[in-house]
Amino acid sequence: MKKWWMLTICIVFIVAAVVPVRAAAASHPLFANVIVVFQQQVDEQAVKTLHGNVTKRFEVIPAVAATLPVTAVELLRRWPGVDYVQQDTTVAIDGQITDWGVEKVKAPVMHTHGVTGKGVKIAILDTGVDLKHPDLRVVGGACVLSYCPNSYQDDNGHGTHVAGIIAAKDNDIGTVGVAPNASIYAVKVLDRYGEGNVSDILSGIEWAMKHRVDIINLSLAAPEDAPALKAAIRKAYESGILVVAAAGNNGYANGTGDTVEYPAKYDSAIAVSAVNKENVRLPYSATGPAIEVAAPGEGVYSTVPVALDGDGRRDGYTHMSGTSMAAPFVTGVLALYKQQYPERTNIELRQMLRDRALDLGTPGRDPWYGYGLVRAVSNQPPELKVKLLSVKKGEVAFSVTLSGSAVKGYRVYRNGKQIETLQTAGTYTDYVVKGTYQYEFASIRNDGAESALTAPITVNVPDPYYKDVSASAWYMPEIAYLSSRGIVSGYNNGTIQPYNTITRAEVAVMLGRALHLDATKRATVFRDVASSDFASGYIQSAYERGLINGYPDGTFRPQQPITRAETAIILSRAYPLPGGSSMMFKDVTARVTGHEAIAKLAAARIAEGYPDGTFRPYQFVKRLEFFVFTARADNERFR
The missing domain is CATH 2.60.40.10 (Immunoglobulins)
Incomplete structure (x- = not known):
């Protein structure tokens, strides 16, 4: 009885490239379903010339699915511009897991910190998902089969079970998924019998790429290579999508041999094997060098459509086992990573999966467990x-x-x-x-x-608050720092006007506050700065300290914008800075007043030049620029 069940899983519940059971009964088929991949441009006329019919067109790779006479297949393979022709073989679902697995991969630790997969888009390429299940929230999806009477509604149960492992809601009923707030998309690529063709999987991957998902889950497997499928998965991975695939359930009990199936065997996919509660490989879980990580795969409790719930309880939940159930645990954990590290690439997140895995079996990567049991958090002690x-x-x-x-x-x-x-x-x-x-x-x-x-x-x-400075502005930390030290305070209308030019008087005030100079209003040496001027105290104090000078006509010109060269001179006087090369910028020579000061600021990484290699010493300085220069001069942390 057990051998019969295993055979059913391998033929009916696995992926890509096995000939359909019913089709195998036909002794001499007259027509063949194929996928034609072209070297560059798609040439549908080639198929039509050989009395064939194009049934699907793909954008992710230059290919079509077609039906044509068996006798024409070899002719098409030799047709100019054709890269290769492969049989559009059958793909099928893979297997069955329990709620112990969510604890096993330490997902609840992340949940308590608010990391639940929110905002992460996951495409589940399977038999569909039960759209009415109270424990699931399906954002969208599609059915890419030729016959879709109920769109992407699950009519098998397998896809709904996979979806529950990934994202069953945390709503006090049934079970909870690894990433309960992830956005799941149901892409129906397999029929009610758990079968589909390679061309259907290609269409599903193409749909997922167009909808910019973050992760694709493939709880499918097949024993034969399908080059078109390999190319599509590579394209998805290169576009930034993580692809997780079940390794297959055709492993030997003694764990020998390379039994990993496709698409898990492809380098662009993450191949997942299955373990039990004791972290021991399931006897039928595939083995081989492609195995990347292991995940819970035995008796996993998850969602199924009530109408297809065959365990006697009819409550919409049941236990299943197999690598099909292990793969969604990995998908869920990656969704947690993606939420936590939104800036990281799929390559970096994949490496994180390896780094955080709990090593099992032979030390290091091995053909049974890969890098080890997938973990949402590291098993290392706090560092x-x-x-x-x-x-x-x-x-x-x-x-x-x-x-x-x-x-x-x-x-x-x-x-x-x-x-x-x-x-x-x-x-x-x-x-x-x-x-x-x-x-x-x-x-x-x-x-x-x-x-x-x-x-x-x-x-x-609580503060500071400026109407015109957002928390995402690149110069925001510098403004916050200067505000915390009382160096800048903004205008009465609640703005700081970062893109306006800064005047000589404003520079004197900011510098005076930064250096704690005497702010008392008083007479100055400059005939255009009265004792009643708001900046008179700081201007006079800065003059007395040798930080600023006036013009030959005895004026200071407080309302005049300051240049980049003048800024360099003042800051180099105010802060002790090492010397630098005056030839760093092509427009700063020994003839430029302030060239030594400019060199000092550049060497100290306080001021930078422009992409064209210039410094533009006579260009007026914006307020935000002076804020940044001053913060960098005052605190090396900003350099």
Whole structure:
């Protein structure tokens, strides 16, 4: 009985390239279903000339699906411009898992920190998904089969079970998925019998690429290579999509041989094997060098359509086993990674999957478990501890403690984006304007690998607030820093006008505040700066310190914009800076007043030139530029 079940899984519940059971009964077929891949341009006329009929057209690769006389297949293979012709073989679903797996991969640890896959788009290429199941939320989808009476509604049960493992809602009923808030798209590529053709899978991948999904789940398998499918998966991967595939259920009990099936065997796909609760490989889970990670695959509890629930309870949930169930655990974990690290590429997230895996079996990557059991968080002991110390005007401070000789530093993430890489523990301070921010930290090991992120720390910064400075502005931290030190305060109307030019008087005020000069209004040496002028105290103090000069006619011209060269001169006088090469910019020569000061600012990474190699010393300075220059001069952290 067990052998009969295994045979059913291999033929009916696996993927791509097996001949359909019913089709195999025909002794001498007259027509063949093929996929024709062209070298460059698609030539449908070639098919028509050989009395064939094009049934599907693909955009992701230069190919068509067609039906033509068997006797014409060889002729078509030799046709000019044709790269190869392959049989449009049958693909089918792969197997069956339980709720213990969600705990096993440590997904709940991420859930408690608000990481639930939110915003991550996942295409499930399968038998469809039950659109009415109370524990599932399907965002959209498509049926790419030639006959779709109920669109992408699941009429088999397999696709719904896979969907539940990935994203069953956290709603106190049934079960919960690895990434319960992920956006799932049901792409029906298999019929009610769990069968489909390679051309259907190609259409499903093409649909997923057009809809810019982040991850494709393929709980399918087939014993034969399908070059067109390999090309499509490679295209998807190169476009930034992660492709997760079940390794197959045709492994030997003793674990020998290379039994990984397609498409899991392709380099662009992540091949997933299956383990039980004791982290032991299931006896039928495929083995081979392509295995990348292992995941729970035995007796997994998940969703099914009520009408197809055959376990006697008819509640819309059941247990299944196999690599088909293991693959969606990996898909779900990758969705958690993607939410947590939105800026990272699919290649980086794939490496993270390997780095965080719990090594099983033979040390290192092996043909049974790959890099090991997939984990949402690392199994390594904590390497850093972070504590929020204070939240003040424009300033958030943390205590960071590193441990272990294998740790060389840490990274800081604000709202999911990396903002700092540091090597020294202690107090870390970030500068931000008014808003709500989420901070996470990760240690960096000596080999460059990054640990799992710490639990998110959410802070609400009450001020400063400027109408015209957003939290995403590249110069925002510098403005927040200067505000926290009382160096800038903005205008009465709540703006800071970053793109306006800055005047000589405003520069004197900012510099005076930064250097704690005497601000008392008083008479100045300049005939155009009265004692009642708002900046008179700072202008006179800066003059007395030798930071600023006037013009030969005895004026200071306080309302005149300041140039980049003048800015360099003033800042080089105000802050001790090392010397630099005056030939760094093609428009700065020894004849340019302030060339030495410009060289100092450039060498200290306070000021930069333009892409064309110029500094433009006589160009007026915008307020935001002076803010950035001053912050960099005052605090090396900004350089």
